[in-house]
Amino acid sequence: MxxxxxxxxxxxxxxxxxxxxxxxxxxxxxxxxxxxDRHKIPVPRRSIDRTEADAEVHRFRKGLRDTQAQLEQIKARLPHGEHRQILKAQQLMLRDPDMATHVEQLIREEHLCAEWALSRVADEIRDTLQKADDQYFRERSSDMTFLAERVLLALRGEDPAExxxxxxxxxxxxxxxxxxxxxxxxxxxxxxxxxxxxxxxxxxxxxxxxxxxxxxxxxxxxxxxxxxxxxxxxxxxxxxxxxxxxxxLEQWEEIRDRYERFEDRVQREHGLPASGRDGTHVTLRANVALEAELGSALFHGAEGVGLYRTEFMFMDREVPPSEEEHYRLAKNVLRRVAPYPVVFRTFDLGSDKPTRLMSWTERERNPAMGLRSLRLALREREMFLAQLRGLLRAAVHGPLRIMLPLVSGLGELRAAYDAVAEARRQLADARIAHAQVVPVGIMIEMPSAAIMADLLAPHVDFMSIGTNDLIQYTLAIDRDNDDVGYLYRPLHPSILRLIKGVAQAGREHGISVSLCGEMAADPRYTWVLAGLGVRELSMHPSAIPVIKNIIRGSDLAEMEALAQQVLEAPDVDEAERLLLAVMRERFPEHLQHGGGQPLHGEREAPP
Structure with missing residues (x-):
């Protein structure tokens, strides 16, 4: 790169x-x-005698316990926050019974020493994760590397060098x-x-x-x-x-000092509402994939979680998460974010986010358009029902919302609602406490759903536009493909018209419409999105203060005027030129915090 x-x-x-x-x-x-400078830890590939298996399993289990204790010591020295939560998540990975069982199986059945067996299993988990198209899941492979290295050192009686x-x-x-x-x-x-x-x-x-x-x-x-x-x-x-x-060096020292002054200024507003000078309010929420990110979301002023990705619960497992696991996670998240709402997206798995639970997806020739997301949930009904039951139970602890991903039309929506109703009946029959009313919404990330948003809106409690997939599906591009990635341009007239149509459908039917794709976190697009009628944005927590500061310094009339200009642009080049001309003039410092690829004629970095 x-x-x-x-x-x-x-x-x-x-x-x-x-x-x-x-x-x-x-x-x-x-x-x-x-x-x-870290060197790769050598792995002994030693076969053991059948009579040594019990002792080798005992040695492996001791290595796991010693590694857990090391992580606990590190965690105890840290203040509360995301760093502690991430170490806690890694401790949970070490306790994964599937992983331990597989290692012990290799020791007993293939007569491998503990180090070799652990290395084999870690490699399998890494290979599964690295096949993912989704960057988030590819990056989980490094977690397995670090944990395996710690256990290998523990098996050798050594502590990792700090x-x-x-x-x-x-x-x-x-x-x-x-x-x-x-x-x-x-x-x-x-x-x-x-x-x-x-x-x-x-x-x-x-x-x-x-x-x-x-x-x-x-x-x-x-x-x-x-x-x-x-x-x-x-x-x-x-x-x-x-x-x-x-x-x-002198130039960059000036840039650093200017950046830090700006950061101090916008962060002072983190507790203030994202309301424009004319009183127009835009709700800013956080996109979250781990409990560890919740502290950052609240610190940066998020009014809840607009997208909680639940896929991580399903990775590196041979058995799906239980209803109880879903319940405990959701309950903990709700308690930490209270009194704000949390939108839990049901598992968005598929070949782009592989798991050992879904080996059949390897047969798909076009996984982006294959068995994934809600389609998969409807096929794997028991797995889906377990998650729904857990979420319905957790909803008694706070304002929980359920979001269904990759809905293409009313048929899929009705099938999903049938599953929600069945999950509720199962809980009632078992006399387990659960919320009677839980808002259920959908992600608009397929052109079919965006085009028929007016037909979907009467049947849902809210809609959320997922621009990452919506752009890729609408423009028929893979933005991770260098040959066509340059075509990934959020201001394409088709994308803007779809966003406006969804926002309008929400207004007409009295339901909220949020946008949770990467566009939400990019300050270049704030005026256009608000001007198109989007009143809720969900983004990475660190982007919230800058977006909030832009909104607080704006009014709806000027945002709508820019949105209309961009909508009327004949092509994406002209749309980008119009946008940058206005936003550079009004918010030059804010644009220095922007994400996404450079727009037409935009310089990539100073000085």
Missing amino acids: SKEGDEREPEGSERRRRFEGIAASPGVAIGPAYVV IDPPAGAVVVAHDLPPADTAGFARTEVVGMVTAIGGQTSHSAIVARSLEIPAVVGVDDIDQEVEDGDTLIVDAIHGVVVVRPSTEE
Whole structure:
């Protein structure tokens, strides 16, 4: 992903100076590099005698217990927050009975030593996750790597070496386990750069929770940087500058100071409503995939969770989550977010988010349009009913909403409602307490659903536009495909018309319409979305303060005027030009915090 900058190197230098990656935790950091050098732990491939199996299983179980104790010690030293929650999540992964059972089976049946058996199982789990098209699930593979390495060290009677970066340092590594990243809470690290990872890696989540600027996915950065090299981390645009000149350093110090002043200003408004100067209110909620992100959502001023992704519960398992697991997770989330609502999306699984529960999806030739999401839930009815029962039970603890993904029309919607009704009957027959009334809504992420939103609206309690899939399906592109990714342009006239139509259908039928795709977090689109009639936006928590500040400095008339101009543009190039002209003039600092790929004629990064 990284690429060499165009500027010339000083004479005699062959080392690269400019790298590009993914901005994972916003900010600008400047400091000396602290390079973490981690070597791969060798795995002994030793066969054991049948009579040694019991002892080897005992040794494996002790390794798990020792690793659990290590993580517990690290967690105990940390303040409450996302970092503790992520370590707790990793402890739960270690307790996964499917994983342990598989390892012990290899020890007893194939006579492998504990290290070899663990390595085999970890590789299988990683392979499953890495096949995912969804970046979030691909990044979970690194969690398995870190946990397996910790257990391997425990089997050898060794403790993992803790890193201890000095104050003011920028940590550089191939990748960082959450246990290491969480330890930054006790240090004065100013930035973080990794060679792999993405927006939803646990290390990125921890960096955001600690508000440490981070750029991830910077190819070979750990090989190109040496201890003490001065680094500039532009975690707004995903750029890392190594050994800047004196002039560059001065420019970036000014940019950093200006950014920090702006951040301080917008964060002071985190408790204020996102209401425009004319009183127009836009509800801002958070997209969440882990309990660990809830603290960040509330800190940044979210009015609840507009999208809670439940897919992670299904990964790395051979047995689906039970009704009780769904209930406990939802109850905990509701209690933490109270009094705000939480929208739980039922599992959106398929070949793009693989799990050992669904081996048949490997046969699909076009998984994006195959057996996934609600279609899968309706086929795997017992798995679906268990989740619905858990959510209905949890709804007695707070304002829970259920959202059905990838609905194509009324037929699927009726089938899903039949499942909800059946889940409610099952709970009633068992005399288990549950909420009698729970709002049920749908995601609008297929062109068919957007076009017939006026027909769907009378049958649902709310609608949420998922622009990520809606754009891909409407424009027939895969944005992760470099050959066609440039066509992924949210201001395409077809996309704008679909969004406007859904918002209008919601108004006419008196139901709320939110937007939870990446467009919601991009300050360039705030005016257009509000001007098209969207009054609820759900986004990554860290984006909320900037979007809120834009709304508080605006009024509906000017937002609607820009939206109308963009709607009337003859093509996407003109739409982008019109948008940038207005937003650059009104909100130049805010656009420096924007996400998404650069628009037509937009410069990627300063200076």
